[in-house]
Amino acid sequence: MILSRILVGLATLAVLCGCGGTGATTTTTQSPGLSACQAGSDSVEPGQPLIEISPSGAAKPSTVTRQARLWCYTTLRVTQGGSATATFGTVAACVLTQVGSGVGSMVSRYPANMLFSLTEGAVTCASRTAQGQQAQAQVCGEGTVYLAATSTTWDATCGADHMFRIKVYRGSVQVGYAGGKPTLRPFSQLAFDPRSGTGKISTGISFSAAEISTFDTLKP
Numbered sequence: 170m171i172l173s174r175i176l177v178g179l180a181t182l183a184v185l186c187g188c189g190g191t192g193a194t195t196t197t198t199q200s201p202g203l204s205a206c207q208a209g210s211d212s213v214e215p216g217q218p219l220i221e222i223s224p225s226g227a228a229k230p231s232t233v234t235r236q237a238r239l240w241c242y243t244t245l246r247v248t249q250g251g252s253a254t255a256t257f258g259t260v261a262a263c264v265l266t267q268v269g270s271g272v273g274s275m276v277s278r279y280p281a282n283m284l285f286s287l288t289e290g291a292v293t294c295a296s297r298t299a300q301g302q303q304a305q306a307q308v309c310g311e312g313t314v315y316l317a318a319t320s321t322t323w324d325a326t327c328g329a330d331h332m333f334r335i336k337v338y339r340g341s342v343q344v345g346y347a348g349g350k351p352t353l354r355p356f357s358q359l360a361f362d363p364r365s366g367t368g369k370i371s372t373g374i375s376f377s378a379a380e381i382s383t384f385d386t387l388k389p
Contacts, residue, residue, distance in 0.1 A: 206241030206278050209258040213239040216252030216264070239277050247273035247290060254387075257284045260304050261316065262387045263294040268326055283307050287327045293380060295387035296321040296340070309333040311363050315343040315350075322384040323353075334360045338376055338384055 214236040245253050247265050255277060256262045261284055267273045273290025280286060286307040296316040298304050304316045309327035314335060321340025327333045335344055336358035343352050344359050348368040353359055356375075361368040376384075 208241045211239040212236050212256050214254045241278040243277045245275050261296040263292045266291050289327050291326040293324040293383045312344050312346040331363045
């Protein structure tokens with residue numbers, strides 16, 4: 170896919186996994202050519218004891234075991250039951266995880282004007298956009314989540330087949346996709362299948378205890 174080639178060319182690769190053991194903590198430096206993107210105080214924190222971050226052009230990943238700076242166009246990849254909490258300044262914080270036996274993958278501050286692009290797996294997010302501020306996130310390359318409400322908690326999943334699902338726990342979001350730009354409110358969900366080009370909105374959905382616990386953890 171063209172997007173995959175772009176990501177390989179642009180991205181910094183970070184692999185997060187539920188592996189045993191720890192490695193030496195390495196301070197990473199900003200990759201060249203990223204000055205046009207303002208990541209501000211973006212950071213990433215491992216949910217498991219091992220993170221590998223590879224700046225563009227690096228021969229091999231470096232290992233960090235604590236919170237690290239999240240540069241623009243960084244690819245986070247979660248495997249083996251690991252997780253990563255990505256914080257985008259004061260605008261949002263999201264936990265990246267796998268779905269089933271797949272991987273979790275997102276690219277920070279990509280495409281332009283987005284907080285991130287979820288390319289596979291799941292994110293559970295708490296958005297803290299200020300009054301009048303609007304942030305965006307891309308899901309599966311097929312949908313755009315518009316965040317313009319304070320204290321919004323939501324999650325999204327993206328399959329390898331580019332089917333996606335977005336649901337809201339608190340607050341509201343708009344989702345732009347091939348079928349329109351609906352507003353999702355608490356306990357509502359949009360599921361989209363690009364193969365048929367159809368989207369379905371459901372209301373009165375439920376959230377698991379684990380999802381609610383994650384939302385509570387991310388609250389400011």
